[in-house]
Amino acid sequence: MTDQAVAAAVARRFFGRQRELKALRADIERTGLDTLTGRKAPRARVLLVAGKPGSGRSALAEELADGLTDRYPDGVFRARLTEPGGDPVPTARVAQELLAALGVAEPPGAAEDELTELVRRAFTGRRAVLILDDAVDAEQADPLIPDDPDTLVVGVSRGPLTGIPDVRPCTLGGLDAKSAIELLTAFTGSVRITVDPQAAETLVEECGGMPAAVVLAGGWLAARPKASVADLAKQLRGLTGDPLTRTFLLAHEALPATAARILRFLSLAPLGRADAHTASALAGCSVSAAATTLADFAALGLVSAADDGQYEVPGHLVPLLRAQLEERDRPAEVQLAQARMLERTVRLLQSCRAVTEPEGSAARRKLAGLPRALRFPNRAAGADWLRSRQPVLLASARLAVADGELDTLARRLIASFVRALAAHRGAEAAAPELYGLHRLVLDVAERRGLHRERAAALLNLADLDARTGRTKDALLRYRLALDAGRAANDPYAIGRAMESVGGSYQELGDWQRAGDWYGRALAQRLARDERADQARLYGRLGAVQTYAGRYGEALRNWRAAAAGYRRLDDLPGHARALSEAARVQEYAGRPEESLRTCEEAVEWARRARDTRLQAALQLRLADTLDRLGDPAAAGLHRAAAERLLESRAAACEIRSGFEKD
Incomplete structure (x- = not known):
């Protein structure tokens, strides 16, 4: 063995x-x-x-x-x-x-x-x-x-x-002598214990019966088959400090200089966990050399191995390792090791995301140029790595931000992490983790005075607040994002924030303020000739004016939205805007006009070949005809809608069958 x-x-x-x-x-x-x-x-x-x-x-x-x-x-x-x-x-x-x-x-x-x-x-x-x-x-x-x-x-x-x-x-105190000797024997074998049982008892006494100290002593003896138990007990007796500190110092001093340095740098690993990549980056050595060293540390009882390729530094050793790190290694070397670790993590996250891209894409070509150790063979392998490393990756991001001296790397790490999570899990499923990451970005942006990044982080956080029903919190963050966007002179952030403020007021039922903010956002889009955004904002204005009962203004805005979509050659958008205009006309007590507008919307949906939309509009048309007292025509439109939906379902079944074949 x-x-x-x-x-x-x-x-x-x-x-x-x-x-x-x-x-x-x-x-x-x-x-x-x-x-x-x-x-x-x-x-x-x-x-x-x-x-x-x-x-x-x-x-x-x-x-x-x-x-x-x-x-x-x-x-x-x-x-x-x-x-x-x-x-x-x-x-x-x-x-x-x-x-x-x-x-x-x-x-x-x-x-x-x-x-x-x-x-x-x-x-x-x-x-x-x-x-x-x-x-x-x-x-x-x-x-x-x-x-x-x-x-x-x-x-x-x-x-x-x-x-x-x-x-x-x-x-708990120390182990009893019999159990402590059994633990020691598991490392050394029985021969060295049976030839000198008194020395074994003395050694476990020097260890204070502390299992952690006995493990380190056992690892030291296992690595030195010719050393006697009495020799180790004598060496421990000559050191000062508590049993754990003395056995640790002995184990540390016995390591080759390179291995001892790697061990000290493992105390920088997030959550005390490191795999071969982390150890390699911290020490500046090859991945294979780091893997061998970690396995050697496990044999010495200095780290414990997990099934997923990670090793964990016991919590009781981390303070001792950090004390040695502070005493023996220069601060510049420590910071360089942290930077290497973060840079390696960024590259692994980029590789993890790239493996989700289609074959032949730019991301896949870039992935092929990375060293083999940094590449994932397929999407499943990348997803497994991301899932198993997620706690460590989150801790890496927190530590990088808390450091304060590595903000550029921290921002790159968080950006890569966000993209990898979205690629493998989707933004909705990863929302709790993304919320924490956006808060870290906000911390860095505020510390460094980065207004553009601050605006982006606030917008992302506000979107998540709004999605979970915390509308007032979202509203506050959207307004802060607007201030940050103005400080950065970022038109995208400004327009997005103004529209989102309007959406928040709409969610709160404050139609007047919602319309006011949508109007401000629309004015900016008109000034910048951003036509798709103009059409959307005309529609949002039409919606809040409909809720407020201002049907004349609502109808004008919905018709403006319809015209905007038509200029963009967005036929489904044009049909939907016309259908909303028809709804407003019906609310305003103009059913004949509503009927004509709805028929026009059905025709545009047919031209767009949007079967579902066409069926929905024909059902709305049937309802309007019912209210106008023409049940026969209403029945014809309902039957047409049912045929459209049945044909769509049949087409979906055929496509599904082809996919299975």
Whole structure:
């Protein structure tokens, strides 16, 4: 078995902690305060595993959850509440990750309270386990605790979560000597342990029984078959600091200089996760060399390997690595490594999007010129990569913006990410992620005084607000976008913002202001001779004037829209505008004129060969004839509409059959 296989096998095994597991399982059954008072438990039972980083607290929570699959058949859900560097993760972001795992769609731009409510509601009726890993405090964890008593919550924290009622704590110290030696033996084999059992006991004592320290010691010994256990114990005894720090320093010093540098730079990886591409970019080495080095680190217990080609730096090692990075590497080198990592990510995202383009397109030709390591063989491979890397990519964008010194790369990264998401998932499905990315663009634009980018970000955010029913929020952002567009002297942003402000007032039922803003947008389009936009705005003006009961103005605008579409040779648009003019005439009490206009619209729809539109207009014509007292003619038009729809359905069936053949 290779060293990497040994490390993977050890990672899957669990050592010791049987007393703690038994106590935690007993706590699940123990009567709570609510039950003692005669009330049904209103919330999920909460267990707490408390201990220092590196004490195996997360592993214990996972082992507990794995043993409860029969009692909680709806699965185990996990959320990490602390970044690898020690910063707390915002509760809203934790809720978003849980909703994604639960398969629940979130409204773009939803507030924290709304997101946590969705999480709690999603767990209703589920017999599931929720692991809240590395919680900072009760305020961070409490909003995520489901209200369903059939759900079990296992919290992991440094200390007590004071403020959450009826928590069952389990505080961890070091492993017992027997279990710690078993963990060490899994790396070294039994021979070196059995020949000097006293030295093995001394070594695990020097490690304080901390599983993380024992793993590093085991990896050090596994890489040095001729070194004795007593030698390692002696070296550890000569160092100062806590057990984890001493074993880490020993492991770090034992690495070749190049490998030690790569290891330090892994602390810059978003979420502490890196694949061969990330490590290669950070270190400035080849992808193959980075892949080999990462596998070596896994064998030494310095990183853990996942099934998707990513490696994760344990959270308890990240602060130690960053301390070494600050001490040994110049700030310019660190910034250059971050820039290389972002640039590599941009190229991968561009490749991921390009693979969705048709064969022979410019994007595909550009893709063919990239190195093989940066190319995806097909669309499915690109989609799989994007899905598995999405949390890391989002974290990359956040870190790039927060850095403040790499704004150009941050903007390129976000733009490439937005395009890749839209290409693979569609803008509608990716809306929650896009909302967060547009907010990051806005942060950079405001910091750098980039008015054009600020206007674009505000427009994108406002569109998502409007789509999710937050019309007043959208209106505020559209007006801010108008100011930014004017500051940038950007006619597109100005016109788009004015029209969108009108749309927001229309949604709010304020027809007067909606018409005023549509008029301003129309004046700008007329000045710039933008004819397609003119036709559309004439139609929007006609619509709000119809709602306001100003039928004369509405009819003039709909006729202007119809004329505009006709000049553009847009026959379906011309027919639709005429049909709306006919509707206004009917509202105004002029049914004969409405009938003639509607007949004209039907004729233009026929010329446009738009069967569905022609059928819809003939049905409207039939309704008008009914109101005029001519049921026979109305029946003829209805029959004609039915024949059109039947012929269209038959044509669709024939095309479908050809596609299957």
